[in-house]
Each structure stands twice: as C-alpha cells, then as structure tokens.
Amino acid sequence: MGEIKWERDFNIAVDKAKKTKKPIYHDFWFDG
Amino acid sequence: MNAGPYSDEKFQKYIEEEFIPLKSQCFWDKRTELMKHFDIVWTPTLLIHDSEGKEHYRIVGYVPTDDLLAHLKFGKGKLFFNRHHYAEAISQFKAVIEQHPDAGVTPEAIFFLGVAEYFKTHDAKALRRVYDTLTSRYPQSEWARRSQPYSQIPLEEPARSAAK
Numbered sequence: 001m002g003e004i005k006w007e008r009d010f011n012i013a014v015d016k017a018k019k020t021k022k023p024i025y026h027d028f029w030f031d032g
Numbered sequence: 033m034n035a036g037p038y039s040d041e042k043f044q045k046y047i048e049e050e051f052i053p054l055k056s057q058c059f060w061d062k063r064t065e066l067m068k069h070f071d072i073v074w075t076p077t078l079l080i081h082d083s084e085g086k087e088h089y090r091i092v093g094y095v096p097t098d099d100l101l102a103h104l105k106f107g108k109g110k111l112f113f114n115r116h117h118y119a120e121a122i123s124q125f126k127a128v129i130e131q132h133p134d135a136g137v138t139p140e141a142i143f144f145l146g147v148a149e150y151f152k153t154h155d156a157k158a159l160r161r162v163y164d165t166l167t168s169r170y171p172q173s174e175w176a177r178r179s180q181p182y183s184q185i186p187l188e189e190p191a192r193s194a195a196k
Contacts, residue, residue, distance in 0.1 A: 002041070002044060003038075003044070004038060004044050004047055004048060004053050005048065005053065006053050006054065006055040007052060007053060007054045007055075008054070008055060008056075010054065010056065010066055010085070013052050013054040013081075014081075014083070014084070014085040016052045017052045017081070017082070017083035017085075018083045018084075020052065020083075021083060022050065022051055022052050022083070023050075023051055023052070023080050023081060023082055023083065023088075023107075023108060023111055024051060024052045024053075024054050024079075024080065024081040024082075024083075024085070025047055025051035025052070025053050025054065025078070025079075025080060025104065026054045026055075026056065026078065026079040026080070026081055027053075027054070027055045027056070027076055027077075027078055028056050028058050028066075028067065028070070028072045028075055028076060028077040028078070028079070029055060029056070029057060029058060029075055029076050030057070030058045030059075030060070030075040030076075031057065
C-alpha cells in the first residue's frame with residue numbers, strides 16, 4: 001500500500017497548484 | 033488524521049489525482065502563522081484552496097472515508113460554483129449524489145446542483161426539482177426544509193389563454 005505524497009510548504013503547494021490547475025487539499029493536523 | 037481515509041487506497045488515488053495534498057502541523061502552545069491566517073481552532077481542519085491559495089471549503093473534525101470523499105467532490109464543486117463555472121460545478125455535485133448517496137453532505141449537493149443548474153439555464157424549474165428530490169429522498173434533512181420556498185415554482189408552463 002502506498003502513501004500520499006504530502007507537500008509541507010504552503011507556498012510551494014500554491015506554486016504546484018498554479019502549474020497543474022489543481023486545487024489544494026490542506027490538512028491542519030495535531031500530533032497528540 | 034493519519035489512519036482512516038489516508039490508509040484507504042481509493043482515497044489516496046483520488047487525492048493525488050485531483051488535488052495538491054498539503055499538510056500543516058498545528059501547535060496549540062505556539063500557533064503557527066498559517067493557523068492564525070486561516071483561523072484554525074480545532075483539528076483536523078481540512079481546507080480546499082484554489083490555485084491562488086484562497087479558501088473555498090472547510091471541514092472541521094474527523095470524517096470517515098466515504099463522507100470525506102463526498103466532501104472533497106462537493107468542495108471542488110463549490111470552488112467551481114464560486115467562480116461561476118457552473119458546468120464543472122454541476123459535474124462535481126452530480127458525482128457526490130450518484131457516487132455517495134448515503135454521505136452527510138449529499139442533500140446539500142442536491143441543493144447546490146439545482147442552484148447551479150438555475151444559474152446555467154435561467155430555468156427556475158431546476159429549483160423546484162431540488163425541492164421535489166430532497167423531500168422525497170432526504171425528507172428529514174435541513175436542506176429539504178431550506179428548499180421549501182421552491183415548492184411553489186410550477187413544473188409545467190402555464191397553459192396559454194384561449195385565442196381571442
């Protein structure tokens with residue numbers, strides 16, 4: 001089973017979204 | 033939300049094909065700039081942004097896989113809807129309705145499908161069909177109650193008056 005390849009930087013995600021025309025799925029998570 | 037939907041292969045495939053997946057860790061004792069910017073007050077908080085980074089849809093709290101897939105398709109639909117791209121919005125709302133009939137967001141998708149069809153065609157019968165569909169398929173939903181004003185819209189064109 002694979003894993004989702006997450007981006008961790010918001011600005012890089014926006015750049016990728018502009019290039020690919022895809023929306024961003026943004027998960028705010030807490031390790032606790 | 034590391035288990036649940038994220039360990040589901042169907043979800044993984046969908047999210048990687050349709051979105052740029054982004055994770056931001058939250059720290060309650062030292063809120064990050066992104067937490068402040070997007071007013072994050074609970075986790076998980078799941079946002080859908082357009083390609084400019086603008087938020088179009090928000091889900092707060094854990095959501096099981098099928099419900100989450102429905103939310104993401106609905107959220108994409110709302111993104112298109114907000115930009116007045118009604119054909120694309122309609123396609124997303126139909127995907128929610130047809131592929132996730134038991135999801136919590138589906139009655140809302142039926143409502144916005146009708147609104148998007150109305151904006152696309154300027155035919156108010158689309159709104160009447162919202163009322164009919166919601167009251168027959170999801171009569172207990174809030175969205176059925178919210179569609180009540182559309183119940184008076186006639187489905188048939190008024191008969192032409194007799195020729196003089």
